[in-house]
Amino acid sequence: MAKAKLNLSRIIGKHPDFPKPGILFRDINPVYRNPAALKFIADEFSRRFSKTKFDVSAGIESRGFVVATALGMKACKGMIMIRKAGKLPGPTIKKSYDIEYGNATMELQAGAVKKGQRVLIADDLIATGGTGIAAAQLVEELGGKVAGFAIIIELAGLKGADRLREMGYKVESLVVYD
Numbered sequence: 226m227a228k229a230k231l232n233l234s235r236i237i238g239k240h241p242d243f244p245k246p247g248i249l250f251r252d253i254n255p256v257y258r259n260p261a262a263l264k265f266i267a268d269e270f271s272r273r274f275s276k277t278k279f280d281v282s283a284g285i286e287s288r289g290f291v292v293a294t295a296l297g298m299k300a301c302k303g304m305i306m307i308r309k310a311g312k313l314p315g316p317t318i319k320k321s322y323d324i325e326y327g328n329a330t331m332e333l334q335a336g337a338v339k340k341g342q343r344v345l346i347a348d349d350l351i352a353t354g355g356t357g358i359a360a361a362q363l364v365e366e367l368g369g370k371v372a373g374f375a376i377i378i379e380l381a382g383l384k385g386a387d388r389l390r391e392m393g394y395k396v397e398s399l400v401v402y403d
C-alpha cells in the first residue's frame with residue numbers, strides 16, 4: 226500500500242512582516258525540528274537527484290546548511306559552506322547580490338571546490354533567485370560545475386527558480402507558493 230505523502234506546507238511556519246514590513250517570512254524551523262519532515266526532505270531530494278551525478282553538496286548560510294548536510298550524508302559526499310561575508314578564514318572569493326529584503330554578500334573558500342567538481346547547491350527557500358545565482362557564480366568561478374539546486378520552498382511569484390531554470394540549471398523544490 227502506498228504511504229501517505231508528508232504535507233510539508235502544513236509544517237512550514239508563516240510570519241507576516243518579518244524581518245521587515247511587507248515580507249511574509251516562511252519559517253523552516255518547525256520542519257527542521259520534526260524528525261519525519263527532516264527525513265522526508267533528505268529522501269525526497271535524493272530520489273529527485275538520483276540520476277544527477279554530484280561530488281559534493283553546498284549549503285547556503287544558514288538554513289541551507291541543514292539541507293546540504295542531509296543530502297551530503299545520504300549520498301556519502303562532503304558538504305561545503307557558502308557563507309555570509311566575513312565568516313570564512315583563509316583565501317576566499319566573494320559575490321554581492323540583491324535579495325527580497327535588502328542586499329548581501331556571499332563568500333566561499335578558494336580551495337573549497339576543485340576544477341570540474343560537480344556541486345549540488347541547497348537552500349531552504351528561493352525568492353528572487355539572487356542568492357542562488359551568486360552561489361552558482363562562486364562555484365563556477367572556482368572551476369566547479371553546478372549539478373543542480375535542491376530548494377525546499379519556491380516562491381513562484383518572484384520567479385527566482387524559473388530564472389535559474391532558464392539559465393539551464395536543474396531546480397527541484399518541494400513546496401511551491403505563489
Ligand code: AMP
Nearest residue numbers: 249250251324325351352353354355356
Ligand atoms: P533570494 O535571493 O531572493 O532568492 O532569497 C533567498 C534567500 O533569502 C534564502 O536564503 C532565504 O532563506 C531568504 N528568504 C528570502 N525571502 C524569504 C521569505 N519570504 N521567507 C523566508 N526566507 C526568505
